[in-house]
Structures are given as C-alpha cells and as structure tokens.
Amino acid sequence: MKSIPHIDMSLYDQNFEDFAKHVGEGYEKNGFVALTKHGVDQQLIEEALDTCRELFALPEEVKKQYHIPGGGGARGYTPFGTEIAKDAKHVDLKEFWHVGREIEGEPPFKQLTPNIWPKELPEFKDKILKLYRSLDALGLRVLEALAVYLGQPRDFFNDKVDLGNSILRPLHYPPIVDEGTPSVRAGAHEDINVLTLLVGSREPGLEVLAKDGSWIPVTIIEGAIICNVGDMLQRMTNGVLPSTTHRVVNPPAPYSSKSRYSIPFFLHFNPDVIIDPLDSCITEENPKRWDAISSDDYLMERLREIGLVK
Ligand SMILES: O=C(O)CCC(=O)C(=O)O
Numbered sequence: 001m002k003s004i005p006h007i008d009m010s011l012y013d014q015n016f017e018d019f020a021k022h023v024g025e026g027y028e029k030n031g032f033v034a035l036t037k038h039g040v041d042q043q044l045i046e047e048a049l050d051t052c053r054e055l056f057a058l059p060e061e062v063k064k065q066y067h068i069p070g071g072g073g074a075r076g077y078t079p080f081g082t083e084i085a086k087d088a089k090h091v092d093l094k095e096f097w098h099v100g101r102e103i104e105g106e107p108p109f110k111q112l113t114p115n116i117w118p119k120e121l122p123e124f125k126d127k128i129l130k131l132y133r134s135l136d137a138l139g140l141r142v143l144e145a146l147a148v149y150l151g152q153p154r155d156f157f158n159d160k161v162d163l164g165n166s167i168l169r170p171l172h173y174p175p176i177v178d179e180g181t182p183s184v185r186a187g188a189h190e191d192i193n194v195l196t197l198l199v200g201s202r203e204p205g206l207e208v209l210a211k212d213g214s215w216i217p218v219t220i221i222e223g224a225i226i227c228n229v230g231d232m233l234q235r236m237t238n239g240v241l242p243s244t245t246h247r248v249v250n251p252p253a254p255y256s257s258k259s260r261y262s263i264p265f266f267l268h269f270n271p272d273v274i275i276d277p278l279d280s281c282i283t284e285e286n287p288k289r290w291d292a293i294s295s296d297d298y299l300m301e302r303l304r305e306i307g308l309v310k
C-alpha cells in the first residue's frame, strides 16, 4: 500500500454493482479509502472548517463553560489533554467538540441527548448540522455498497444507523510548543464506531498501519473524503472488513508550529443494535471471532478505555 485507494462515488448512480465491488475490495484490503465525487458541497466543508477555527480560537475559559464534567465528552467541549489512545501512556495533543444527532422532541433513545451550542458563535450550529447531515447521508451510501458486498440486501444497514448516536467531531491540534513532548497529536488507535468519514485533515500527520507493520502517510487528492471502517463494523463482519490502526504524528517544522484541524464523522449503530458477526462472514477458515454485544454496551466499554467515561 503506497497510500489509500480512491473510490469514485459517481459509480453509485452509474453502476452500483461495480461500485459495491470497488468499495468492498478497497476496505477488505486496506480498511481505509478516499471518496471522490462524493457530492458533499465543497463550500459547506470550507465553511465548517472556518467556523471550527473560530470556535477553537475562543478563550479557554469560554470553551470550558461548554465542558460537561462526567458527560463522557458526548456533547460539547473536551479540553486539551483529556483523551488517551487505548493502552497509551501519554494523553493526545488535541481538543475537540462533539455534536450528536439533532432530534426534534422526545429522543427515541436516551443516548441522543441535546446538543450544546456556543453562544459566542451563532453560525456554528447551522454549518455543523449541515455537514453532519451530508456526511450521515454519504455514510449510508457507502454502507449500502458494503451490504451488497457482504451478501445482504442493499438496505440492510438503513434501519440500523438511522437513529445512531453518530458524532461529528471538530478537532483542533494546537501548535506543538514542547518539541520534546512524549505525547503525539493522536496516538495509534482504531475507531470504535461503524464507519468514519473525515474532512479537513489537510495538514500532514495522519498515517495508517499497513499489514507489513509500516506506517503509511495518508495522501489524498484534493477534495476527497477519507472513509475508514471502525471496530463495530469489523466485529459485525467477523473481521472481513478490518478496522485499521491509524495515528496523527507530530509533524516536522514548519508544520509543528501551526495548528491542525480535522472533522471526523463517527457513524454509529442505533444504541439497540446487536453487533453479532454475520453468518455470511463466518467460514471454516474464519470461524466466529466475537460474541454478540449491544452497540451501546460496546461503546461504553470502549469509552472507558480511552478516558472519556470514568
Ligand atoms: O485528525 C485526523 O486526521 C484523524 C483523527 C482521528 O483519527 C480520530 O479522531 O479518530
């Protein structure tokens, strides 16, 4: 793997069978792909990134008002130095803000708690929710392809993610002040969720772990959206679709003295979905690797490991 494969999303309408094959093979081999011609408005992405730069430029005391102690970082602000990759010794060099599914009226699941919006930045809500909805819809199209690739009906995932506790995470890695720090921007980890769609992330640093143990810098063509499989999908596919380890390393000068911004969208299953490896993914060579677990129990277990839930 030199970098991650690119998948042309215009095939979704033109030749869905081919699209499903490309997507499935790309993930089965690498766990990571870059989506081109994805239909998410570039202007919307730029505006969302701009508003995130403004958000993180707010004074620390202001941002901290939006941190909910004991809330597991589920909504609002999580300060610098909180999250730690599973089994890592040092905290990550990042701060972030979590936006969940915006629900009108009574939420169908208690996990879908209300969002928190910064009153200092009124445009943040509108821009970020538009991006949330676009990435949610794009993720579903990728899942349709994966469903077919896995021998399931095309709409297999639709009612399993429509009320998922999916999270959009505007993320800021500040300039590195201590070059000798043992911490990295994001320690090696796998994403917990079903699929991750990543915008921004233009400054260098993101690397994926190849099967031969080498770290491959992710280089994509401008405007492409990175999309990777998370642990929940790996588990449901009995490891057929791998959740690939990745990290964000501290870059060399001059990038080290600059901020890095990215906005991952962590697409989740609905809280009541039972993640049980699919029969179509269990074979003699690949016997069942995991027991069934509810998506919410699995999430809680994993959030404890990364320091967000105590
Ligand atoms: O910032 C990036 O490029 C990747 C972030 C990431 O991997 C994560 O937040 O899980």
Ligand SMILES: [Fe+2]
Binding pocket: 189, 190, 191, 246
């Ligand atoms: Fe990640």
